[in-house]
Amino acid sequence: MIQKLEQQCAAIMQRAVEEQFAAGCCLMVFQNGRNILSCQAGWRDMEKGLPMTPDTILRLYSMTKPITGAAVMLLTEQGVLDLYDPVSRYLPGFRNQTVACGNDSYPVPREMCIHDLLSMTSGLAYPKPGLATDPEVSRSFRALKDSCKTCSPIGTVEFANLLGKNRLEFAPGSSWMYGTSADVLGAVVEVVSGMSFGEFLKKNLFQPLDMMDTGFWVPPEKRPRFARVYNPVDGVLREAPTDHLGISYTMEQPPAFESGGAGLVSTLLDYSHFAQMLMDDGMYLGKQIMSPATVRFFTRAELLPWQQEAMWKNWDGLTGYTYGNLMRVMARPGMSGYHGLTGEYGWDGWLGPYFSNAPEQGLTFLLGMQKQNAGTNRLTRGLRNAVNIYLQD
Known part of the structure; x- marks a missing residue:
């Protein structure tokens, strides 16, 4: 049953690579805590012929934000931040x-x-x-x-x-x-x-969640797995090294500025641990990382009516969603351009990485790519729709 969906998703991704939409992409889907689908197409490094894989290290850019939101939730849970x-x-x-x-x-x-x-x-x-x-x-x-x-x-x-x-x-x-x-x-x-932002994340999230490839820089021994960024130029994909929003493209050394909005690198495998922890009411491999009540508060936020109106006016792609705690939350599926369910939440990044949890389906969707200004794009929407429709039928 899942094999048919996997073939469909692989074909969508391969077509995107052949059409030079992206150099490479990787998809992981989990249902009820089990990895039911994993496929990839194309390259993390075209020059060296290295494929995009679930352990490829990606620049998250704005997909950093949900992790920052989780850090804030932990401090509120401890009663030290109001x-x-x-x-x-x-x-x-x-x-x-x-x-x-x-x-x-x-x-x-x-x-x-x-x-x-x-x-x-x-x-x-x-x-x-x-x-x-x-x-x-x-x-x-x-x-x-x-x-x-x-x-x-x-x-x-x-x-x-x-x-x-x-x-x-x-x-x-x-x-x-x-x-x-x-x-x-x-x-x-x-x-x-009282500690650096990176140290707090490492101690309270990355180490407990076994997110060993997640951080604000890429050490030498991991650089072979670090993806390059490619953009089409005159119909041909070329590397596009760009420092953006204070983030170094090379990420060769620990930065002084640890950006809570855009600074992390990670892998789909690592990020799946974070996503699954939220799906399991804050539990990961028998460890309570965040209380169930905090997870519910974190993942069910919404805007006030005038704020909601401003968001939909500013960002067409968020129609149907509300927003809070640095994540979108599906509020009105009938208004959205996605096949999804009420309560689905997550976020994405400038270079195309995408994360979504749908608690009603027990479904986690993770997509990785590295393309400038990708955000949520037609490839992401196509894969999300294919997965959601197939698993809802």
Whole structure:
């Protein structure tokens, strides 16, 4: 039964490779904790003829965000972080913030809180031409990049404080916009825990979950498994080495800035451990990583009506979804462009990695690729629809 689905998915992926849509891709599907499907096509390194595999190390970019959200949940579970704490309690750069109004600004009606960061309702934006805050946010990212060439690179907390000094696109809680909120949360975790963000993740998530290939850099012994990024140029795939959002393309050494929004590398195998832990109410191989109540809170968030309206206006691909705790959550399947069920949650990344848990089906879907600006694309949608339809029939 599953063999037919596996053949269908393999054919979809092979066609994408042959059409030069992507150099390589890898798919893993789990149902009720069991790996029922695993297939791949193409290459992680075209020049060396190395195939894309489940243990290929991928740049996660925004698929880092759910892990950052989980770290915040662990701190709330321990009672050391309140989601209504003002961000300025931990990061002084967030004191006396202002909201952009053309070239002018006005004081925030209320302080930004941790919950605003988790729901992307903080007013913090990524660099984007046309936004009122783009010049100053872009300046912050340039300062971050330039500092990496010096002996004093900007770190996680310092960069978050830089972001806090910029104007906001809107007053906290008044709208929705995808932005640097998760990077700020990484800094909050660092301040609250008293250890670097990477150390906290390693101690509380990566080691307990046996995610041994997940981190903020790739050591020499693992580099043969590290995928290259390819983009089509005049119809031919070519390597596209690009430093993006303060993240080094080569990732050859531990960074000073550990980005909670985009900085991790991982494998589909590693990420499946994280996904399955959430599906199993916080349990992994007999270890309780996160309480069942915390998992329920983490995976069932939703926006307020005006925030929801702003999200659908800003991002067509999220129609039918709500958002919270740094993940999308399927709220209205009939409005969505996917075959899915209410309560499905997850996220994806700039280079195309994609994660989805559907608790009602007991289904985990993981896709890996490394293509610039891939996000959620027609290949992802095609595979997701094929898997969901087949397993629902």
